[in-house]
Amino acid sequence: MMFKKIEWRLFFKLLLLFAALSGAAWFLVTKNYLYAAILGIVIIILMIDIYRMLKKAQDEVQEFVESIHYRDFSRYFNVKHAPAELQTLRKGFNDINSTFKVISKEKEIQYQYLQKILELVDTGIISFETESGELNWMNDTFKKMMDIPYLKTIHSLEKRDAALYNETIAIRPGETKVVTITKENRQIKILLAATMFQTEGKINKVIACQNINEALDETEARAWQKLLSVMTHEIMNSVAPISSLAGTLKNRLSQANSFSNNSGSNMDDLELGLETIQRRSEGLLKFTETYRNLNKITTPNLKKVFVRDLFENLHTLMQPTLEQKNIELEIILKDPHLTAAVDINLVEQVLINLVVNALEAVKEKPNPRIVLSASAENNKILIKVADNGSGISSELIDKIFIPFFSTKKSGSGIGLSLCKQIMMLHKGNIQVQSTEEKGSAFVLIFPVLNTPIG
Numbered sequence: 001m002m003f004k005k006i007e008w009r010l011f012f013k014l015l016l017l018f019a020a021l022s023g024a025a026w027f028l029v030t031k032n033y034l035y036a037a038i039l040g041i042v043i044i045i046l047m048i049d050i051y052r053m054l055k056k057a058q059d060e061v062q063e064f065v066e067s068i069h070y071r072d073f074s075r076y077f078n079v080k081h082a083p084a085e086l087q088t089l090r091k092g093f094n095d096i097n098s099t100f101k102v103i104s105k106e107k108e109i110q111y112q113y114l115q116k117i118l119e120l121v122d123t124g125i126i127s128f129e130t131e132s133g134e135l136n137w138m139n140d141t142f143k144k145m146m147d148i149p150y151l152k153t154i155h156s157l158e159k160r161d162a163a164l165y166n167e168t169i170a171i172r173p174g175e176t177k178v179v180t181i182t183k184e185n186r187q188i189k190i191l192l193a194a195t196m197f198q199t200e201g202k203i204n205k206v207i208a209c210q211n212i213n214e215a216l217d218e219t220e221a222r223a224w225q226k227l228l229s230v231m232t233h234e235i236m237n238s239v240a241p242i243s244s245l246a247g248t249l250k251n252r253l254s255q256a257n258s259f260s261n262n263s264g265s266n267m268d269d270l271e272l273g274l275e276t277i278q279r280r281s282e283g284l285l286k287f288t289e290t291y292r293n294l295n296k297i298t299t300p301n302l303k304k305v306f307v308r309d310l311f312e313n314l315h316t317l318m319q320p321t322l323e324q325k326n327i328e329l330e331i332i333l334k335d336p337h338l339t340a341a342v343d344i345n346l347v348e349q350v351l352i353n354l355v356v357n358a359l360e361a362v363k364e365k366p367n368p369r370i371v372l373s374a375s376a377e378n379n380k381i382l383i384k385v386a387d388n389g390s391g392i393s394s395e396l397i398d399k400i401f402i403p404f405f406s407t408k409k410s411g412s413g414i415g416l417s418l419c420k421q422i423m424m425l426h427k428g429n430i431q432v433q434s435t436e437e438k439g440s441a442f443v444l445i446f447p448v449l450n451t452p453i454g
Contacts, residue, residue: 010053017046064093124209126168128154129202136204144378145190145211146181167192168207300343300425302449307338307374307383314351314372327362329355332373340381341449342426350419350430354385354442357415361389361440379448386441392434400432 020043027036124142128135133153143149148160158165167179171194179190191210196203311331322329355370362368371386392400401420416430423430427447434440 010050013046013050013053017043017050020046060090060093064096067097122211125206126151126154126209127204127206130196130205131202142209145209164190171207173205300346300422302341302343302426304339304341304449305344306336307340307381308333308336310340310342310344310347310351310383311372311374313348314355317352318355321359325359325363325368327359327368327370330369330371332371334375338374338376338381340383340446342446343422346422346425347444350422350444351383351385353415353419357442358385358387358389358440361391362387363389365389376448381446381448383444383446384441385444386439388439391436391438391440392432393436397432397434401430 020039024036024039024043027033027039122141124145125137125139126135126142127137133155135151135153138148138151146157146160146164148157151157154165154168157168161181164179164181167177171177171192173194173196175194177192179192181188181190188211193208193210195206197206198204311333315329315331318329351372355372358370362370365388367388369388372384373386374381374383376382401416420430423444423446429445431443431445432440433443
């Protein structure tokens with residue numbers, strides 16, 4: 001239907017051309033050269049007219065093809081002022097352009113919708129072509145997670161983190177792997193998952209990266225709490241009767257000695273043994289009661305407080321010890337109005353513990369220094385306690401938050417475990433950055449909560 005008028009006009013002109021050619025041939029045969037010449041002129045005019053008609057149609061088609069090639073669906077072909085034979089053609093082009101415009105708009109909306117969804121999720125996503133390694137797409141979560149603003153190809157990732165690059169290349173569709181990456185001297189566990197799809201004969205791989213540090217920490221903390229609960233219950237149930245029995249036997253032995261003239265070494269040894277049993281039992285009960293504190297904290301009393309108040313309280317409390325040991329405490333707080341929603345008593349306990357550990361770490365350094373700082377980043381409040389002490393070895397850094405584990409000879413191993421549990425109760429976390437002989441930095445990460453200042 002689109003080319004109906006063109007076909008009829010072309011058919012009519014071709015019919016006239018055929019008639020003119022036939023007439024000219026007849027007049028030539030009959031040697032009537034004047035009429036043959038006149039028809040020859042008519043034939044030339046008809047051929048030029050047909051050529052122009054076809055040329056216009058070809059130019060119109062060329063313009064339409066060009067607009068499709070460059071995805072210029074906004075181009076409009078004027079129908080009203082077009083030659084009669086091209087009006088239907090132009091109208092068809094406009095209809096096709098309108099259809100393409102609708103399809104393109106729907107695809108753009110779908111793309112924007114999908115892009116916004118992928119930007120909102122807390123999973124890093126990266127897509128690349130497997131053969132060339134050329135990057136197709138990378139969302140903001142991946143950029144922030146890996147601290148990578150731009151990648152041209154997936155092979156560029158090797159220079160930033162070789163382990164992550166190797167696992168990204170090696171992982172197969174449907175497979176999941178846990179990879180440990182290092183970011184700002186902190187070790188972060190990443191769960192990788194992969195899938196593949198094919199477009200235009202090219203195979204593309206999509207990698208999803210999920211930070212599972214917090215999930216693992218929470219699971220680990222719950223496991224330790226259960227273990228501690230069972231352990232303290234069993235130890236106290238076993239030791240309490242022993243301690244009680246030892247005390248009773250000691251009292252009876254003392255009463256027996258007061259009525260007896262027997263003061264031999266056997267009775268003395270028996271009394272000494274009972275005293276030892278009682279003393280060690282009481283010590284073990286006290287030890288167990290101390291570790292029982294790990295399970296006593298349930299819900300923090302959150303109030304929005306100024307970070308500067310936390311720092312001032314800590315400085316006042318630790319000042320005598322710092323002066324006595326000649327250790328410098330530097331406080332860096334660029335925003336004096338910075339606030340955090342915390343249980344002030346619990347967080348002060350964490351800060352005191354970290355500063356005490358820092359004092360221990362810098363005690364043998366010629367210029368001991370501890371830096372206390374705070375800042376707001378990515379909708380998080382970060383409080384850092386850093387020192388220039390002895391640092392922590394890479395073999396021990398993964399163990400320091402485990403209950404009962406301590407790097408100190410006289411340490412109980414409860415301090416950092418308790419710090420971590422307090423931070424998890426705040427829906428936050430505690431991370432460590434450390435280099436041997438250069439120092440350590442413990443970072444407390446608090447979420448920003450809309451809680452009124454108490």
